[in-house]
Amino acid sequence: MKKNWLYCTLVAIPLMSGLTACNNEDDPNPNPNPEPTTTYGAYIVNTGSGNNYGSIQWFDKANQTITGDLYKAQNGKDLGDLQDLCIYGSKMYAVSTQSSKVEVLDLNGKLLKSIPMNTAEEKPMNPRYAVGAEGFVFITAYDGTVSRLDTLSQEITGSVEVGAYPEALTYVDGKLYVNISGYGSGDKVAVVDVKSWTKTPDITVKLNPYTVIFDGKDGYVYVVSNGNYAGTPTLPEEQWIYQTLQRIDVRTNQVEDVCNATYAAKKGDNIYVLYAEYYLPERNSCFVYNVKTKEKKEFIDIEDIPSPGGIAVDPVSEDVYIINQPYGSLNDVYIYSKEGQFKKKIETGNYTTNIRFLAE
Structure with missing residues (x-):
């Protein structure tokens, strides 16, 4: 892997240091989630x-270049x-589980403070x-809590x-929604009221909510x-629970299935989906699901991504970034237009x- 330290030092620092408009910590905005108009690039975790x-790593969109490790x-x-890496205001928050x-x-990777x-x-x-959100960074931890920084x-x-083995979380309208994986045995999304800092009743979803939860706006x-690794040879077919994207109505807490999915990212009415059941590769696909029409169409040939490991959408251009995650070697990210x-x-x-x- 190339280590482009010259680029990191001479280009990334002046670019990122000027990005103050998105600093929700220092300058409260009456419209805290404005639609961005410019994407500067992406941090690769x-x-x-x-x-x-x-x-x-930092992928500079204008120059189409990627750095080595910013932190080092x-x-x-x-x-x-x-x-995990949370970008909020003028800072980044790097989360390390084992450590x-x-x-x-800062936005260039300079260490400002380490918090045990x-x-x-x-x-x-x-x-x-x-x-x-709201001037805080909220952090899940395997001791069963969400902390407020x-x-x-x-x-x-x-x-x-919040419950056993909380994982990914999102914030919507004064509430945190937290995946409670139970280390594979959980089937709940915990809800925390941020103002009162209290947990409200859980929402039941399918087995093992884990890395993906987001505000669909x-x-x-x-x-x-x-799910439970559908297709496992020792598991009877009638017990298989497939990987599934669901949606929760934030007014009623009602849950409905959307489609089969392993990873998903949404922009507008379109959800870009990677579906990759480990034991059922014949079911694997990469498609676009429209939430209004409920139509599904192929986005790319899934065989182009031999080891699917994640998907993300540029909030401005709607370019789609797909992670290829081969075991035991350096990974890749494939970038596609919204048309595939x-x-x-x-x-x-x-x-x-x-x-x-990183967009504003």
């Missing part, structure tokens, strides 16, 4: 393996493990995912218990449940799991 080789270039050391920490970075995530008994909480003081100011929260036309392939790091766009 490489989880690594175990406690090692996690990294953050800025701080002169390795990040270690990396589970049980959240590191606060430990219980009152000084045991590791093992944080997982993060989302920013104040973005001004950079201190943890509270936590609330249409009155629904969308969540993928991973191939545009570019970029080599990424070890175990690429997320793509976070």
Whole structure:
């Protein structure tokens, strides 16, 4: 993998340092979620393996170039493990599960503060995912909690218990929606009222909600449940639970199935879907689902992505980024237009799991 440190130092710093309009922490906006008009690029989140080789790369959209590891270039050391990356205001929040920490970075990857995530008994909480809203970053952890990090003081100011093994989460209209995986045995989405900082009744979904939950910006929260590895040879077919995208009506908490999905990303009325059942490769596909017409059409030939590992959509151009995640080697990201036309392939790091766009 090329390590383009010159580009990282000379180009990325002046570009990102000027991005202050999206700083919700310092300048509260009466319209906190305006539609972006410019995408500057994307941060590539490489989880690594175990406690090692996690990294953050920057894909510059204008120049169509990708850096090596921003964190190492800025701080002169390795990040270690990396589970998630939250971009909020003028900062990034790098979440490390095995190291049980959240590191606060500027938009160039410079370390500003490292926050240990430990219980009152000084045991590791093992944080997982993060989302920013209302001047806070909310962080799930395997001790069964969501913590609240104040973005001004950079201190943890509270936590609330939500259930066993919480994973990905999203924020909608004053509430957090949190996938409760139960380490594969859960079937709930927990709901936390942010103002009162209390948990409200759970919402029942299909088995094992995990990495995918997002605000559809249409009155629904969308969540993928991973099921029980349908097709497992030792599991009778009548017990198979397929990977499924569902949506939750935020007014009524009613849940309805949308389609089979492993990974999904939404822009407007279109949901871009990767469906890849490990034991049932003949069912695998990559398609677009329109939430209004409920029509489904092929986006690309799934055989073009031999090891599907994630999907994301540029919030402005609607370019679609698809992760190819071959085991034991560096990963790739394939970029397509919204019509499915191939545009570019970029080599990424070890175990690429997320793509976070920087747009305003």
